[in-house]
Structure formats: structure tokens, C-alpha cells
Amino acid sequence: MRSGVLRVGERCIELDTDGFLRDADDWSPDVARAMAARDGIELGEDHWWLIRFVREHHRDYDNPPLMRVVVAAWRQERGDGSSRDLYRLFPDGPVRQACLYGGLPRPDWCI
Amino acid sequence: MQVLNDNNLILLVRATPGSAPAVDALNRASRMLRESSGELVVFFHGAGVEHACAPNAAEWSPLAARGARLEVCRAAWQRRHDDEPDSAFISSSLVSFWHRVASDHQLACCGQGQHASGELPGRGWVIEVTAPPSDPDSREILELVLAGASLELPLAVIFRDHGCSHLTGAEARGWRQLVDFELAELYHCCSEGGESDIAATPLSRDRAERLCETARGVIST
Structure with a gap:
């Protein structure tokens, strides 16, 4: 259970039982950093690239991207790379964790 | 190494209980169990997951006892129910469904519309x-x-x-x-x-x- 309240500056952010935001409007880069820090992750440039990509995909298509789509975009961006690079960033599932820190709903599909 | 068996079948059921395609699916699954020596997997997806709870589960559970594997799409189930499917049914995923289809199970489908199955070899x-x-x-x-x-x-x-x-x-x-x-x-x-x-x-x-x-x-x- 990771539900509770996350304190970010003066704000109290409510989280659901999986640690996702209860209200997507609460999201900000500071909130993302605080959520990741709680899991022992310091968000760097590559983490932010992934979070932005997943947020934009969700905005455009109403669902998170498939892993193969993320890997293709990563390769296009870096000229090289694989899913291993993305799992190094977010070992518990790159797309799921990018949704988590990106303030998106928990993916509820079984893909 | 997995042994390929042309007789393995996976039946996709998306139809609601009581509908004509659902009745057809049940009859078809029974027939497959009688006539085929391969493995039969029935995968329930969409509104078809309603077969995995009472009173509909009672129609399918005898097939599980006869060796059919009854799988339920976890996401579709969780969208509709807070509890677990009937014990004769196994939670599964769409990726698992496609993995079977692509590896060693011939696909049959009973959806909301009339089912169809490709019998000629094709590319997809x-x-x-x-x-x-x-x-x-x-x-x-x-x-x-x-x-x-x-x-x-x-x-x-x-x-x-x-x-x-x-x-x-x-x-x-x-x-x-x-x-x-x-x-x-x-x-x-x-x-x-x-x-x-x-x-x-x-x-x-x-x-x-x-x-x-x-x-x-x-x-x-």
C-alpha cells in the first residue's frame, strides 16, 4: 500500500493505493521529482525524456505507448539503444513508472 | 522446447452470456473437446468475461473438468468486477492470448458478431x-x-x-x-x-x- 499524502513544498498531494496521483491536475515537475525520490530515484535528463514521451503519447492517443513504440523513439533520438536502457532508468517497468511519475492514470490493461 | 501440435485450439469468446454467439461458443468448445486430441484454451475477453461468474460459470466449468483451460482477460474482468473469477477460470492476459495464437494454437473466434476463422495459410x-x-x-x-x-x-x-x-x-x-x-x-x-x-x-x-x-x-x- 503506497496510498497517502505526499508533501511537496506547501502542498499535500493525495496518492492512491498504487502511489498514482488521485487528481491528475496535481501534477507538476516538482511533484514528479518528489514521487520518484520517494522510490529512491533521482530524475535525470533521460528519465525526463521518457516521462515527456509517455505524457505526450497519452495526450494524443488516450493510452500509454507500447514498449516497442518507446524503444523505436528512443533509438531515433539516440541513434542506438534497446529496452535494456529503458529498464535501467525505470526497473519496475519503464512505461508504468513513466506514467506514475508523469501524473497519468495507472495503466489498467494487461499488455 | 515446446512441441507444436496442429490440434491445439484457442477459442476467443467476446459475446455476452445467453447470446447466440455465446451458445455457439459453448457448443463449439464441447465439440472440440470431443473431437480433438489437442489442447483447448477458451479465452474470455470484453463482455465475454461475464461467463466467468455465477450463474454463467456453471455452463463452462464442466469443460474445465474435461481438460479445457478457461482463461479470462484480467483487465476486462477487473473493469467489471471487484472479486475473483470462478475457480474454474484462470486470470490471463491479452499478450498471453496472442503468444498462444502465434506459437502453437489455431485461432477460433466467437465474438459479438458471427465468428469467422481463416483456414488458409496467410501472413497475418x-x-x-x-x-x-x-x-x-x-x-x-x-x-x-x-x-x-x-x-x-x-x-x-x-x-x-x-x-x-x-x-x-x-x-x-x-x-x-x-x-x-x-x-x-x-x-x-x-x-x-x-x-x-x-x-x-x-x-x-x-x-x-x-x-x-x-x-x-x-x-x-
Whole structure:
């Protein structure tokens, strides 16, 4: 259970039982950093690239991207790379964790 | 190493309990168990997951006792229920479904519409979208396609009849990713000059039929 309240500056952010935001409007880069820090992750440039990509995909298509789509975009961006690079960033599932820190709903599909 | 067996079958059930396709699915599954020596997997998806709870589960559980593996799409189930499926049913995933289809199970389908199955060897699988958009069905059909695409399987989606409504407005949003990222081929058999917000290729009914006939399997939703 990771539900509770996350304190970010003066704000109290409510989280659901999986640690996702209860209200997507609460999201900000500071909130993302605080959520990741709680899991022992310091968000760097590559983490932010992934979070932005997943947020934009969700905005455009109403669902998170498939892993193969993320890997293709990563390769296009870096000229090289694989899913291993993305799992190094977010070992518990790159797309799921990018949704988590990106303030998106928990993916509820079984893909 | 997995031994391939041409007699292994996977039956996709998306029809609600009591509907004609659901009755057909149950009869078909019973017949497969009687006549085939291979493994039978019945995969319940969409509204079909309602077979996995009382009182409908009682119709299917004898098949599990006879060796059929009854799998329920976890996501579709959790959207509709807070508890677990009946004990004769096993939680599974769409990726697992496609993995079986692509490896060693011949696909049969009993959807909301009339089922179809490709019997000629072809290069991929066809998903026919014939029902109008509805929640959560539209989303679950898209998920079915995305799950196959996640395994990089060759898929074609054909929109026809009421399914043409998926091609415009907000309904088109999710489907568009299939084109934008080349995840599946998209076709439509919609009226000439009909609006479409997605770059789906127009197809005559004859060509659509031919595509289905030569596919490795057809899922009619």
C-alpha cells in the first residue's frame, strides 16, 4: 500500500493505493521529482525524456505507448539503444513508472 | 522446447452470456473437446468475461473438468468486477492470448458478431471491427490489437458496417496510433466519400473477404 499524502513544498498531494496521483491536475515537475525520490530515484535528463514521451503519447492517443513504440523513439533520438536502457532508468517497468511519475492514470490493461 | 501440435485450439469468446454467439461458443468448445486430441484454451475477453461468474460459470466449468483451460482477460474482468473469477477460470492476459495464437494454437473466434476463422495459410491475422463505438468495448478491441502489435505480429484491422464510426472524431484518437507507429494495417469498407480521420486504406467488400480468407485467423468483433 503506497496510498497517502505526499508533501511537496506547501502542498499535500493525495496518492492512491498504487502511489498514482488521485487528481491528475496535481501534477507538476516538482511533484514528479518528489514521487520518484520517494522510490529512491533521482530524475535525470533521460528519465525526463521518457516521462515527456509517455505524457505526450497519452495526450494524443488516450493510452500509454507500447514498449516497442518507446524503444523505436528512443533509438531515433539516440541513434542506438534497446529496452535494456529503458529498464535501467525505470526497473519496475519503464512505461508504468513513466506514467506514475508523469501524473497519468495507472495503466489498467494487461499488455 | 515446446512441441507444436496442429490440434491445439484457442477459442476467443467476446459475446455476452445467453447470446447466440455465446451458445455457439459453448457448443463449439464441447465439440472440440470431443473431437480433438489437442489442447483447448477458451479465452474470455470484453463482455465475454461475464461467463466467468455465477450463474454463467456453471455452463463452462464442466469443460474445465474435461481438460479445457478457461482463461479470462484480467483487465476486462477487473473493469467489471471487484472479486475473483470462478475457480474454474484462470486470470490471463491479452499478450498471453496472442503468444498462444502465434506459437502453437489455431485461432477460433466467437465474438459479438458471427465468428469467422481463416483456414488458409496467410501472413497475418485480421480483426474486423463491425460494432459501433461503445464503452468499454471499443477500448478493449483496441487493446486486443495493441497486445498483438506489442509482439510485432502482422495484423490488419478492417472497419466495416457500424464499425466505420470508429474512424471519425474522438473515437479515431486511439486507432490513429496504429497508423502513426505502423503497428497494424488499417482498412475500411465504408461508403465512398465517407469521413475518416485516419489514413485507413479503402477496401471493396470482395477484397476484404479475400483478405479474411487468406488470413491465418480472423477475429470478428
